[in-house]
Amino acid sequence: MNQFENRDVKFQEDIVSRKNENGSIILMKMDDSDVFFRVDGIAADIYKGIEGGKKLTEVYSDLCNRFPENKDQLASDIDSFLEKLDSLSLLCK
Numbered sequence: 559m560n561q562f563e564n565r566d567v568k569f570q571e572d573i574v575s576r577k578n579e580n581g582s583i584i585l586m587k588m589d590d591s592d593v594f595f596r597v598d599g600i601a602a603d604i605y606k607g608i609e610g611g612k613k614l615t616e617v618y619s620d621l622c623n624r625f626p627e628n629k630d631q632l633a634s635d636i637d638s639f640l641e642k643l644d645s646l647s648l649l650c651k
Contacts, residue, residue, distance in 0.1 A: 560634060567640065568650040569609065581647040585648060593646050598633070601639045 572588045583599035583605055597605050600621065607617035614636070621632045643649050 560615055560618055562636065564620045565614045567608050569613050569643075570648055573648055575605075575609065577610055587646070587648060591647070593648070595643075595646055595648065597639075600635050604636055604639050 562583060566612060570587065574586045574650055575590055576584045576586070578584065580598075581602055582596055583602050585593075585595040585597065586603070587593035607620060608614070612620070618632065618636060622629050622634075640649070
């Protein structure tokens, strides 16, 4: 069990994403706020996992399998990414 076991994360329905050739992703909130947010690296991997229907615990496990020496850093990265998304109102409450 990990710290993400009981956390359910979903994006707002009015989020549109564009994946670029370089692996980065642009998230756009299609309302009056004109929010644009660029994600790349581990954040892009986290986004793709969540968008693909994976639970947060699965995303974390997948990343830990790829980067086993950085488990604590990965957990911190996921928390920071989710906090940023929440501050931009990109996540469902």
